Amino acid sequence: MSNTAQINKQFAIQDQLSFHEHDSGLVIAEINNAFGQASICLQGAHLMSWQPKHESVPVVWLSKDAKVLAGKSIRGGAPICWPWFGAHSSDNTLPGHGHARTVPWHVVETGSEPCGATRITLRLSNNDAHQKFWANPAIAEITIVIGQALRMELSTENTGSTSFTLTEALHTYFEISDIAKVNVSGLDQCTYWDKVGGSELKQQVGDVTFDSETDRVYINTPAKCVIHDAGLGREIHIAKANSLSTIVWTPWTEKANKMGDLGQADGWRNMLCIESANALDNGFELAAGQKHTLIVEYSTQKI
């Protein structure tokens, strides 16, 4: 029996969840239920798409030029930055945003909630391609629930005998009508590290609006954010728990052109990253035997 057939046998849920093999050989979980559609690549436990039934365009953006390849991060969706966010603190040969998004995770559980929502849990442990990048014994798990809202719970368990420092992010790309016409509320008066043109500490005044490259790590904020998008007639609500940082990122033309995988014809204008994280000042020590879980919930509302 092929690997995919075996996974289907063990974890598929009739009329809700099945697994198929992409041309690259990577396995993708497809969820189609009463609430909507979502796909998750088992490499990186990477949510690639989410579109609720009541939305005419996806809520989670995937680049038209996204490459789904073994060992590479997929542009769009919700990459998991773990066990560090951004550059590694001391070794720049290690991958940016950690290794979790480019290595295989495995399915440990699937299920259907009483309301009809579909649940899948994936795990990355020391037995996976982990130790090559990070010596600390740990288990990362993500549970993704596709219901009226999209819920993701990223847990980290320290299975070793000494503490370690963790930084992390759910680096979600949201689909929007036009970057110049949306605004983000929820961060007024918050302090942020501005990563554009050197790292400087600044304070947000009012909503966040966009007219150039924006790369900000808001710190010490558990706040809910809302993307107001009159063009698509909707708000995207981003609620979170156990996350004290929020990253707001759009590359704008020059950086997008350099990156090269954000889609033809200014594809980047149709996406905005709002990342729920524990980054920079909000990195924390996880003691031996302790478990930490970062939770996000995304939902939409018509305006």
Ligand code: BG6
């Ligand atoms: C954001 C960072 O989280 O991710 C940006 O703040 C970075 O600086 C962006 O450019 C994309 O990162 P990557 O590694 O997926 O190209």
